[in-house]
Amino acid sequence: MKKNTLILVIAILGISFMTYMMLSIGERKQEQAILNTAPIIKAEGIETRSDKWADAYPHQYDTWKQTAESNEIEDMVKKYPQLAILWAGYGFSKDYNAPRGHANALISNRSTLRTGAPTGPNDGPMPMACWACKSPDVPRLMQEHGELEYFTGKWARAGDEIVNPIGCGDCHSSQDAQLTITRPYLKRGLDAIGMTEDKITYQDMRSLACAQCHSEYYFKKTPYTDKDGKDQIAAVVTFPWAKGLAAEDMEEYYNEIEFKDWTNKMSKAPMLKAQHPGYEIFTTGVHFKRGLACADCHMPYTQKGAIKFSSHKIQKPLNDIANTCLTCHKQSEKEFKDIVQEKLDRKDQLNVIAMDNLAAAHLTAKKAWEVGATDAEMAPVLATIRSAQWLWDYSIASHGSFFHAPGETLRLLGVAGSKAQEARITLAGILANYGVINYQIPDISTKELAQQVAGVPFEKLVKAKLDFKKGLMQEWITDAKEDGRLTSTFVEDLPVKSAYPQN
Ligand code: HEC
Ligand code: HEC
Ligand code: HEC
Ligand code: HEC
Numbered sequence: 001m002k003k004n005t006l007i008l009v010i011a012i013l014g015i016s017f018m019t020y021m022m023l024s025i026g027e028r029k030q031e032q033a034i035l036n037t038a039p040i041i042k043a044e045g046i047e048t049r050s051d052k053w054a055d056a057y058p059h060q061y062d063t064w065k066q067t068a069e070s071n072e073i074e075d076m077v078k079k080y081p082q083l084a085i086l087w088a089g090y091g092f093s094k095d096y097n098a099p100r101g102h103a104n105a106l107i108s109n110r111s112t113l114r115t116g117a118p119t120g121p122n123d124g125p126m127p128m129a130c131w132a133c134k135s136p137d138v139p140r141l142m143q144e145h146g147e148l149e150y151f152t153g154k155w156a157r158a159g160d161e162i163v164n165p166i167g168c169g170d171c172h173s174s175q176d177a178q179l180t181i182t183r184p185y186l187k188r189g190l191d192a193i194g195m196t197e198d199k200i201t202y203q204d205m206r207s208l209a210c211a212q213c214h215s216e217y218y219f220k221k222t223p224y225t226d227k228d229g230k231d232q233i234a235a236v237v238t239f240p241w242a243k244g245l246a247a248e249d250m251e252e253y254y255n256e257i258e259f260k261d262w263t264n265k266m267s268k269a270p271m272l273k274a275q276h277p278g279y280e281i282f283t284t285g286v287h288f289k290r291g292l293a294c295a296d297c298h299m300p301y302t303q304k305g306a307i308k309f310s311s312h313k314i315q316k317p318l319n320d321i322a323n324t325c326l327t328c329h330k331q332s333e334k335e336f337k338d339i340v341q342e343k344l345d346r347k348d349q350l351n352v353i354a355m356d357n358l359a360a361a362h363l364t365a366k367k368a369w370e371v372g373a374t375d376a377e378m379a380p381v382l383a384t385i386r387s388a389q390w391l392w393d394y395s396i397a398s399h400g401s402f403f404h405a406p407g408e409t410l411r412l413l414g415v416a417g418s419k420a421q422e423a424r425i426t427l428a429g430i431l432a433n434y435g436v437i438n439y440q441i442p443d444i445s446t447k448e449l450a451q452q453v454a455g456v457p458f459e460k461l462v463k464a465k466l467d468f469k470k471g472l473m474q475e476w477i478t479d480a481k482e483d484g485r486l487t488s489t490f491v492e493d494l495p496v497k498s499a500y501p502q503n
Pocket of ligand 1: 179210224295309480
């Protein structure tokens with residue numbers, strides 16, 4: 001290359017770079033300007049209808065709508081029939097699917113066999129708390145009537161009020177569009193770990209918006225007197241964080257207050273159900289420690305013409321590796337997918353070992369009761385089963401846990417499997433005392449078989465559910481439309497899918 005040509009090339013490159021920088025500074029200013037002049041969506045309270053935000057924020061709204069595309073059902077009980085035994089006597093043994101996109105949250109919640117088939121406002125197996133992480137109508141109702149009032153009564157009480165799936169009003173203030181915490185129980189949880197409001201940064205908020213729902217909780221029974229002077233008991237969603245966010249910290253918290261979510265129908269062990277401690281386990285991982293937030297991987301910046309915005313198509317980041325992981329990691333897309341898949345397989349092996357041992361422990365404990373084991377003999381072994389299952393559940397219940405905290409997930413699965421094994425050895429000893437040796441657990445190799453053993457009346461549940469969907473559920477939607485709480489045909493027309501036949 002001649003010297004002059006070289007100078008020319010360098011000059012062109014230099015000018016291009018400067019033009020690029022100026023353009024992108026211009027864009028950032030433009031972006032900032034948009035936020036600084038954020039239109040008021042609603043003067044007071046929460047605008048729960050995401051379609052009412054669409055004019056002001058078309059790109060966020062369009063990408064948010066795309067969360068609806070993730071709507072396939074992955075039936076976890078079919079994939080791992082052991083789950084029906086682990087959760088025997090509890091809703092999750094009836095129906096449990098992998099998470100789908102946010103826009104589907106209410107459909108999933110209404111469709112699952114867990115929420116039952118209420119015929120009126122005071123009927124059904126679940127409390128109001130079951131709506132808590134499904135809709136911006138939840139914080140709206142809390143603001144309108146009070147949090148304790150919100151957490152009182154059955155799930156079916158507010159079916160016609162809670163009609164907009166997870167949307168803008170869950171994470172943003174309707175007055176200035178800033179990220180905000182709409183759930184008072186997250187604020188209390190953060191207070192408990194010393195993360196008071198004055199200490200929360202913008203980067204924190206890019207995870208805390210998610211921690212409102214992707215966290216572990218229990219229902220705390222809270223007595224109070226309502227407006228009419230009547231004694232009531234609220235089941236208030238509470239984060240068990242006072243001793244810390246690690247699995248063992250929360251276990252200690254629950255043990256101290258002698259809390260149980262339910263009693264396993266097979267073993268009679270007093271059980272804990274880990275809900276989805278996604279935020280908590282994330283904080284134990286290397287990405288969190290290096291300062292990443294949920295939005296870094298789940299809401300990558302996207303360019304459309306001159307506009308740069310955060311993709312609101314919150315999904316599995318591996319669907320978009322180029323814009324998520326590969327902004328920091330330097331492998332090729334294929335290489336990186338392979339690394340991740342290999343890690344996944346390693347985790348699943350330990351996961352299955354833990355579940356197999358837990359299922360065997362529950363069923364062997366059942367046999368021990370049948371042959372006459374005493375409370376004194378059983379109490380310590382039931383405590384071991386409770387602990388093992390909690391650690392296992394904490395490690396995998398939030399689905400993404402393995403990516404969020406690979407080391408911690410494997411440690412917990414290892415400890416859980418070993419504790420469950422310990423319980424089985426003790427139980428073999430107890431059975432031997434009653435003359436039973438080499439006890440074989442029943443066949444639970446398919447969902448049908450496992451649900452039969454667990455005593456789940458599947459057909460009956462499905463039939464009742466379909467009646468509910470044709471009846472009361474339709475009334476809810478009609479009422480909400482008439483009163484203007486639901487204005488989006490997009491939401492109304494989302495396809496209904498489930499792990500059981502729809503007719
Ligand atoms: C689950 C929580 C969540 C929901 C639901 C949500 N957002 Fe966001 N939004 C965020 C987060 C987190 C950020 C910050 C992203 C960042 O800083 O990278 C954000 C950023 C924004 C911004 C700032 C500009 C940008 O794109 O980064 C706007 C405007 C916005 N969202 C509008 C909306 C609208 C409109 C809706 C509803 C259609 C919505 N959001 C739904 C969490 C949410
Ligand atoms: C108001 C509660 C709520 C908030 C806030 C929330 N989520 Fe979710 N999220 C859910 C629920 C519920 C589901 C499962 C929906 C279903 O299966 O129908 C879900 C599902 C997901 C999924 C699975 C999507 C798929 O297609 O597989 C991801 C990923 C996710 N959330 C990430 C996030 C991130 C990141 C944030 C914060 C920016 C966030 N969520 C904020 C409640 C919430
Ligand atoms: C903003 C930058 C950033 C993004 C985006 C990012 N990572 Fe990382 N990742 C890091 C850093 C920093 C480390 C830590 C390296 C270290 O300290 O050893 C890391 C470590 C890892 C590790 C090894 C950690 C372990 O505990 O095994 C894996 C695996 C990984 N990342 C996967 C992913 C995947 C998958 C994605 C996309 C969904 C992703 N990363 C996105 C910055 C990032
Ligand atoms: C370093 C990147 C990274 C960060 C940061 C991150 N995630 Fe994830 N997340 C992933 C990956 C990768 C998966 C696995 C997706 C898959 O299975 O294909 C995942 C999976 C999930 C899932 C399960 C999705 C499903 O359908 O199975 C949820 C829910 C989730 N993440 C929520 C969160 C929340 C909440 C935070 C913050 C507390 C967060 N993530 C932070 C990379 C990340």
